[in-house]
Amino acid sequence: MRNSAPLLVLGLLLVAAALAIFALSRGSDYDRSPLGNKGLELWLQAKGIPVVRSDPHIVRASSEISLRILSLPISEGEVAAPTGDGEKGDVGLENWVSNASNQELPTLIIMPKWRASVLTDGIARQSDLVDLSLIQGELSKTDFSNIRLQRGWPGFEEDQVGLSREQLRKISLFHAQTFDRASLPEGCQEILGISSGSLIVRCEGNEYVDLLSDPDLLNNHGLALAENAAFAVSLINHLRVKDETGPVYLDTSGAPLDDVKPKDEGRSYERSASDLKRFFAYPLSVIWGTLILVAAICFWRGAYRFGPPLREASANIEMSKTAAIEATARLLRLSGNDGRMTGQFVLHLLADKAQQFFGPGAGNEAGIERLFQRLARRDQATAKALHSSAQALIDRGHVMTRADLHRNLEIFRKSLGSIDLGSR
Incomplete structure (x- = not known):
C-alpha cells in the first residue's frame, strides 16, 4: 500500500494536468474547426x-475598430457558432443593429448555416443544415423581417x-445559402451576389449593417x-469604409461596445515559451546558480564521504555481525566476565x-603468530611487550583481578599504538 501512494499521487497530477490543458484549449476548438474563423484571422493578418x-478582460471602443464581424446565434446547442467568454451582455440581432447605427460602426452579421453535429461527425450533410425558419424568426x-433566405x-x-x-474572383459554396432577391424590400440593395441569389444585403436606415447569408x-x-481566400481580403477592405487603419474585430461575445475606451483599463497578456527566460534573468540567475552549486556540493560530499552504495546482502551481514558482537558483550558484562570479554576483544583485534x-585466511593462530x-x-622490545x-589477556584474562x-590492557593498547603497521 505504501508503494501505491506515490503512483496514486502521480496519477492525480497527470489527470489534473490533462484537465487544465483541455480547459485551456477547448475555447479555441471551434475557431480551428472547419466552421471556425481562425483561418480568416491569420489570412487577414498575413495580408x-x-x-x-x-x-x-479588454474593453473595446467602437472608435478604434474599422469593422465588426458577428455570427448570429440561434439557440444553445442548435447551431455551430463561436462562444464567447464571460458575460454575454445584450446578445442578439436587434441589439447589434441598434449599436451599429448609434455608433456608426460598420458591422457584418453572418447568418448561421450548420448545426453543431457537423463538428462532432466531421461530415456536412443536408440534414445538418439549420432550419431556415429559426433564422427567419x-x-x-x-x-x-421581409428578407427571405433560400438554399x-x-x-x-x-x-x-x-x-x-x-x-x-471565382468563389465556391457548398449548399449555397443566399437571400431571395425577390424578397428584398424597397430600400435594400445587394452588395454581393451570385446567380442563385444575394450574399450580402444592406438596407436604408441601417447603412452600417451588412448581412452575409452564407458563413x-x-x-x-x-x-x-476556389478563390474564396483572395476574395475575402477584397471584401473586408471594401466593408472597412470608416477607418482603414483600425483593426477588424472578430466578436464572439456580442457584448455592446463603448464609445470611448477607458484610460485605466487593465490588459490581458499572451504568454509564450520565451517568457520563461525571465525566470533566469538577474537577480534570479544568482539564486538559481546558488541552488545548483549547493546541490552539487551536497551530492559530491555525500558520494565522497559514504562511497558507493553497498549491496543489500553485504549490508545485512555487517548488521548481523555487529548485533552479534553487541549481544555477546552485553551477556559477558551481565555475567561479570569482563576479563573473558577483554580476552576475546584482544584475540579478535589481532585476528x-x-x-x-x-589476507582473509590469516585470521587464526598461525596468522597471529606471523603478525608478531x-x-x-x-x-623487537615493543613487539615482545x-x-x-x-x-x-587471552589466556588468563578471566581470572585476573x-x-x-x-x-595489561593499557600495555597492550600503548604497544599496539606505538608500532608502525605500514609495509616495508
Missing part, C-alpha cells in the same frame, strides 16, 4: 490587415463575383475553396590485523 478578438425582430441544390455552386469588374464564404472550410596484512614475527622485525600482554586486567 496586412490587423485583427483583434473579443476578450472579457430572428430576422423578423428587426427591419430585415440551392445539394452540391458546390461556383460563380464569378467581384465588388468591381476589375476584381472578379462558408469566410470560415476555415470556405477559404480553402583482524593479521587478515589486514596477510613481522612486528618483531620492526621493534605486545605479545606478552596479549597472551596474558580488575587491576591486573586494566594494567
Whole structure:
C-alpha cells in the first residue's frame, strides 16, 4: 500500500494536468474547426490587415475598430457558432443593429448555416443544415423581417463575383445559402451576389449593417475553396469604409461596445515559451546558480564521504555481525566476565590485523603468530611487550583481578599504538 501512494499521487497530477490543458484549449476548438474563423484571422493578418478578438478582460471602443464581424446565434446547442467568454451582455440581432447605427460602426452579421453535429461527425450533410425558419424568426425582430433566405441544390455552386469588374474572383459554396432577391424590400440593395441569389444585403436606415447569408464564404472550410481566400481580403477592405487603419474585430461575445475606451483599463497578456527566460534573468540567475552549486556540493560530499552504495546482502551481514558482537558483550558484562570479554576483544583485534596484512585466511593462530614475527622485525622490545600482554589477556584474562586486567590492557593498547603497521 505504501508503494501505491506515490503512483496514486502521480496519477492525480497527470489527470489534473490533462484537465487544465483541455480547459485551456477547448475555447479555441471551434475557431480551428472547419466552421471556425481562425483561418480568416491569420489570412487577414498575413495580408496586412490587423485583427483583434473579443476578450472579457479588454474593453473595446467602437472608435478604434474599422469593422465588426458577428455570427448570429440561434439557440444553445442548435447551431455551430463561436462562444464567447464571460458575460454575454445584450446578445442578439436587434441589439447589434441598434449599436451599429448609434455608433456608426460598420458591422457584418453572418447568418448561421450548420448545426453543431457537423463538428462532432466531421461530415456536412443536408440534414445538418439549420432550419431556415429559426433564422427567419430572428430576422423578423428587426427591419430585415421581409428578407427571405433560400438554399440551392445539394452540391458546390461556383460563380464569378467581384465588388468591381476589375476584381472578379471565382468563389465556391457548398449548399449555397443566399437571400431571395425577390424578397428584398424597397430600400435594400445587394452588395454581393451570385446567380442563385444575394450574399450580402444592406438596407436604408441601417447603412452600417451588412448581412452575409452564407458563413462558408469566410470560415476555415470556405477559404480553402476556389478563390474564396483572395476574395475575402477584397471584401473586408471594401466593408472597412470608416477607418482603414483600425483593426477588424472578430466578436464572439456580442457584448455592446463603448464609445470611448477607458484610460485605466487593465490588459490581458499572451504568454509564450520565451517568457520563461525571465525566470533566469538577474537577480534570479544568482539564486538559481546558488541552488545548483549547493546541490552539487551536497551530492559530491555525500558520494565522497559514504562511497558507493553497498549491496543489500553485504549490508545485512555487517548488521548481523555487529548485533552479534553487541549481544555477546552485553551477556559477558551481565555475567561479570569482563576479563573473558577483554580476552576475546584482544584475540579478535589481532585476528583482524593479521587478515589486514596477510589476507582473509590469516585470521587464526598461525596468522597471529606471523603478525608478531613481522612486528618483531620492526621493534623487537615493543613487539615482545605486545605479545606478552596479549597472551596474558587471552589466556588468563578471566581470572585476573580488575587491576591486573586494566594494567595489561593499557600495555597492550600503548604497544599496539606505538608500532608502525605500514609495509616495508
